[in-house]
Amino acid sequence: MTYSFPLLLLMAVLGLLPPGCSPPFATNEADLLLENGMLVDPGTQTLVKRTLLLRHGRVARVYVTPPASYAGPRLDVAGRYLLPGLTDMHIHAVGNLGPGSPADTMTVAEVTRRQLYCGVMRTLDLFNDEARVLAARNAQRARPGPSADLYCAGPALTCAGGHGTEYAIPTRTINSPAEATRVVNALAAQHPDVVKVIYDHYATWMPTIDQATLVAALRTAHQHRLKTVVHVGTWQDVRDALQAGATAVTHVPPDALPADIGPLFLRHGAYFIPALAVQTELAHFARDSSLLDDPLLRAVSSPALRRSYRSESGYSPGLQAFVRWQRQHEATVQQSVRTLGQQGVRLLAGTDAGNPGTFQGYSLHRELELLAAAGLSNWAVLAAATTQASTFFGEPAGFAPGSPANFLVLRQSPVSAVQHARAIDYIIQRGRLIDRQKLLTP
Structure with missing residues (x-):
């Protein structure tokens, strides 16, 4: 994929984008590969480094290491934490x-x-x-x-x-x-x-x-x-x-x-x-x-x-x-x-x-x-x-294939301190990056 904003993408990977910034690339793609994220799963109380393939709004695959053959849009979130919405x-x-x-x-x-x-x-x-x-x-x-x-x-x-x-x-x-x-x-x-x-x-x-x-x-x-x-x-x-x-x-x-x-x-x-x-x-x-x-x-x-x-x-x-x-x-x-x-x-x-x-x-x-x-x-x-609320509604939550791709990408671990859940770099809803600033526009 050719990124529309290569400089923004580089800044995102380096952790230089300020909170609330626009996504680093177009968000209307069917697929998105989130690489090297620390998956915070409250349902299983596990914290592991994985790569997620998001497809049509859900988790399609979970990889231990990023697949070399993948050619679609990707975002390296190394050093960041993924928490269910x-x-x-x-x-x-x-x-x-x-x-x-x-x-x-x-x-x-x-x-x-x-x-x-x-x-x-x-x-x-x-x-x-x-x-x-x-x-x-x-x-x-x-x-x-x-x-x-x-x-x-x-x-x-x-x-x-x-x-x-x-x-x-x-x-x-x-x-x-x-x-x-x-x-x-x-x-x-x-x-x-x-x-x-x-x-x-x-x-x-x-x-x-x-x-x-x-x-x-x-x-x-x-x-x-x-x-x-x-x-x-x-x-x-x-x-x-x-x-x-x-x-x-x-x-x-x-x-x-x-x-x-x-x-x-x-x-x-x-x-x-x-x-x-x-x-x-x-x-x-x-x-x-x-x-x-x-x-x-x-x-x-x-x-x-x-x-x-x-x-x-x-x-x-x-x-x-x-x-x-x-x-x-x-x-x-x-x-x-x-x-x-x-x-x-x-x-x-x-x-x-x-x-x-x-x-x-x-x-x-x-x-x-x-x-x-x-x-x-x-x-x-x-x-x-997160996961208890999903259980209440009878819906899947977490990172297993088939789960909704609704995640927060956080700069710090919410397991070490729950206030880190507000340290949001990106919001991913239904597998797409959300432009946070537009959410505050009347």
Whole structure:
């Protein structure tokens, strides 16, 4: 192949291209040979040097040494690390909200492009305007482009006046087992990727569905072979959700972890999405505003929004109370996550992005750091954002032939430090190099 930009290619091989630069050659080729990369496989916890042949969006061959006979486009990534693309398992694709009036509003398409810029190749939206988010997902799947692959629940199923109804977003309510069955049957016709249910007895200032309605909603979803994610507030909520057959539960109750919860997760084979970012980051920003100076965050958020986080005195009374709550409960929340991880519960990385204290794309990197700070091994953290997420969706992940060719090419090893997952030189989606800078163009 004759490269259009030989100088850029040489700079790429030598490691001289700045982050976010354009690809070193045209990205519309069917084949691409990635030479001499260190393959980081969280599923097998292995780190080996290999060459990958990517063909039509998937891994076609794995070589110990580059094949001499190959004549197509190639990129030598020697000294770099290949990691399967990241997944954020809990977002709301509405942009970024601040503690005051500034906000970075975005379309769903803009959110998924910001996510991809940050190396997040798949997102699960767990509550949004149903028509809006399902239409965006369907359009994306009809004509895939450079953006994070969007999965979604559509509405959040809750009771009248329950959590989820306080936003200016229409949702579906279920106030009885019969209504839950009827609503989930109707929702299934829209082909959501999961069904999201609110079951929260911690927020006592708002009503929630009863246990019989939860059971009916999950049972009906499973009859349609739909996975389910339950928003919980207490450990009893977790028990009820797992016994009702939830595929996953999200959020960490602030009380000490009861001894039976880990074994209950394992018995039911369910997943846990802690979403530490939404439960801790406001307090972190209030304590250390230098967190807002991160180059990756600056690339995907506005200066006005970041300024709104710099002084806790500018937060609304409600958010100031939430900061105090986060400070009070963070250590207990960390201990619960650490214990469940040590017990072998399948953890998934999610941020609840779209809420104050979170940023689309960037906050997943913070989630990785927060999970590591809670005491999980770096391998476990990386698996929560890569191979475990693929297992949840029933999709292959890793580097075996047939796996999707969705990789981050990193300058440093994420196994030695998970924050190295943001040291992105290249993003490869469906076997093609992505021009990162174009992802930020309106």
